[in-house]
Amino acid sequence: MPAYQRILLKLSGEALMGDDAFGINRATIVRIVDEIAEVTRLGVQVAIVIGGGNIFRGVAGGSVGMDRATADYMGMLATVMNSLALADTMNKAGLVARVMSAIGIEQVVEPYVRPKALQYLEEGKVVVFAAGTGNPFFTTDTAAALRGAEIGAEMVLKATKVDGVYTADPNKDPSATRYTTISFDEAMVKNLQVMDATAFALCRDQKLPVKVFSIFKPGALRNVVMGADEGTLVHV
Numbered sequence: 001m002p003a004y005q006r007i008l009l010k011l012s013g014e015a016l017m018g019d020d021a022f023g024i025n026r027a028t029i030v031r032i033v034d035e036i037a038e039v040t041r042l043g044v045q046v047a048i049v050i051g052g053g054n055i056f057r058g059v060a061g062g063s064v065g066m067d068r069a070t071a072d073y074m075g076m077l078a079t080v081m082n083s084l085a086l087a088d089t090m091n092k093a094g095l096v097a098r099v100m101s102a103i104g105i106e107q108v109v110e111p112y113v114r115p116k117a118l119q120y121l122e123e124g125k126v127v128v129f130a131a132g133t134g135n136p137f138f139t140t141d142t143a144a145a146l147r148g149a150e151i152g153a154e155m156v157l158k159a160t161k162v163d164g165v166y167t168a169d170p171n172k173d174p175s176a177t178r179y180t181t182i183s184f185d186e187a188m189v190k191n192l193q194v195m196d197a198t199a200f201a202l203c204r205d206q207k208l209p210v211k212v213f214s215i216f217k218p219g220a221l222r223n224v225v226m227g228a229d230e231g232t233l234v235h236v
């Protein structure tokens with residue numbers, strides 16, 4: 001029996017690159033979709049937010065002199081591309097996926113309408129929320145927290161390049177150790193950068209727990225959904 005009926009899965013955009021330098025690696029996206037299909041077969045309702053770091057981040061554009069808001073809109077469009085690729089792969093794997101965008105782009109995908117999203121989830125469709133929150137100066141972590149709260153998800157599952165929350169960035173500090181659990185307040189006070197502070201604060205206020213786990217570890221998503229010991233639980 002799965003531990004959750006409805007989840008919000010946040011997928012790292014950067015992880016989609018696989019071993020490539022840029023973009024979407026086919027084998028990687030197919031593998032991720034196989035794992036998503038497995039949890040839907042358990043009867044879990046799955047909504048997804050995917051990042052855009054494999055294509056564009058607003059902060060990168062800003063750092064080379066672009067207007068930051070314009071760069072952020074480019075970043076949001078990058079998440080639309082990833083969402084389309086993900087939904088296409090899911091549809092080909094036999095799932096029924098719908099993409100809903102936070103910015104108006106109706107010729108490409110339908111707009112985000114909360115009751116429609118809830119209807120899709122109840123019908124067993126996988127809903128991919130594209131274009132983040134629709135606002136510059138935010139990230140897809142915050143979009144995951146926002147949409148997770150809106151749809152009444154029981155947990156935000158952050159599938160990322162590291163296998164949990166560490167005392168410091170494990171990619172920079174090899175002596176960092178992993179937490180099994182940590183409170184939102186402690187993660188924010190210690191300024192742990194695995195998820196942005198706006199997302200942590202929203203999840204804390206909405207009492208929406210977050211699990212951080214590795215997108216690369218086969219079976220990790222299923223383990224989290226089954227309530228097994230996997231990654232780091234961030235709690236109120």
Ligand SMILES: Nc1ncnc2c1ncn2[C@@H]1O[C@H](COP(=O)(O)OP(=O)(O)OP(=O)(O)O)[C@@H](O)[C@H]1O
Binds near residue numbers: 013053
């Ligand atoms: N204390 C920490 N614990 C774990 N990871 C940390 C920590 N501090 C920084 N990080 C870094 O945070 C990264 C994950 O955050 P990031 O926002 O880049 O997520 P992402 O899932 O890759 O998102 P995107 O969709 O934007 O590609 C990890 O790869 C890790 O290097």
Ligand SMILES: O=c1ccn([C@@H]2O[C@H](COP(=O)(O)O)[C@@H](O)[C@H]2O)c(=O)[nH]1
Binds near residue numbers: 059
């Ligand atoms: O609500 C949002 C979400 C995202 N953006 C921009 O998109 C990129 C890609 O998202 P990541 O979370 O970094 O993967 C982000 O860097 C922002 O530039 C946004 O503006 N608003």
